[in-house]
Amino acid sequence: MADFENIAKQFVEFYYKTFxxxxxxxxSLYGPDSMLSFEAAPSQGVANxxxxxxxxxxxxxxxxxxxxxxxxxxxxxxxxxxxxxxxLVEEEKRPMSYTQTFQLLPKxxxxxxxxxxxxxxxPAA
Amino acid sequence: MADFENIAKQFVEFYYKTFxxxxxxxxSLYGPDSMLSFEAAPSQGVANxxxxxxxxxxxxxxxxxxxxxxxxxxxxxxxxxxxxxxxLVEEEKRPMSYTQTFQLLPKxxxxxxxxxxxxxxxPAA
Numbered sequence: 001m002a003d004f005e006n007i008a009k010q011f012v013e014f015y016y017k018t019f020x021x022x023x024x025x026x027x028s029l030y031g032p033d034s035m036l037s038f039e040a041a042p043s044q045g046v047a048n049x050x051x052x053x054x055x056x057x058x059x060x061x062x063x064x065x066x067x068x069x070x071x072x073x074x075x076x077x078x079x080x081x082x083x084x085x086x087x088l089v090e091e092e093k094r095p096m097s098y099t100q101t102f103q104l105l106p107k108x109x110x111x112x113x114x115x116x117x118x119x120x121x122x123p124a125a
Numbered sequence: 126m127a128d129f130e131n132i133a134k135q136f137v138e139f140y141y142k143t144f145x146x147x148x149x150x151x152x153s154l155y156g157p158d159s160m161l162s163f164e165a166a167p168s169q170g171v172a173n174x175x176x177x178x179x180x181x182x183x184x185x186x187x188x189x190x191x192x193x194x195x196x197x198x199x200x201x202x203x204x205x206x207x208x209x210x211x212x213l214v215e216e217e218k219r220p221m222s223y224t225q226t227f228q229l230l231p232k233x234x235x236x237x238x239x240x241x242x243x244x245x246x247x248p249a250a
Contacts, residue, residue, distance in 0.1 A: 124211035
């Protein structure tokens, strides 16, 4: 497995584990120029992004990853990470499908999330 | 609407119009370093990518875009484009949900597709 694929896999595991246990701790993954689009609502920068994530109207949440794709996004070590899966919130028994795209950029020997786009995917009519 | 959003919208319209009418003509949108991941199968470079797309096992195909997100992907004019929607193939009446992520990079006053990741999204169980 190529290096970027390992990094993508590790990132996705860490991201959703943190999201599903204490999403305020996702702050460490973003930077001042990071962009989030959550169901079309835009946020920029660590504080705004974490506020958006923390204020999402659910307490219990579980992400189940179904597919994970990764590609190099530039020649400086950037990685594009695309996830699809299922989302379970609160006591709701019926999961929703979602897709989330990240671009990870290298910083200080690690990575941070530069782009983050989340969408629920409704069943095609 | 920001410039990158207009470009993303125009790109998506052109891409699926071309895909659904004569997908061999998508060659003009890719470059030698372009990457495609189609349902996890990787292709690189114009010739391989177009061969993959042309050989997909359907003749009639229609993409119906449901959501479109765009974000700048770097400081050199790159654009991340994320689509979700429905796919109808052949005489099949039941559409499938899909998601597709592109990174467009500027080249010679226009753009080409550097990253392209396509996935069907199955209804969450």
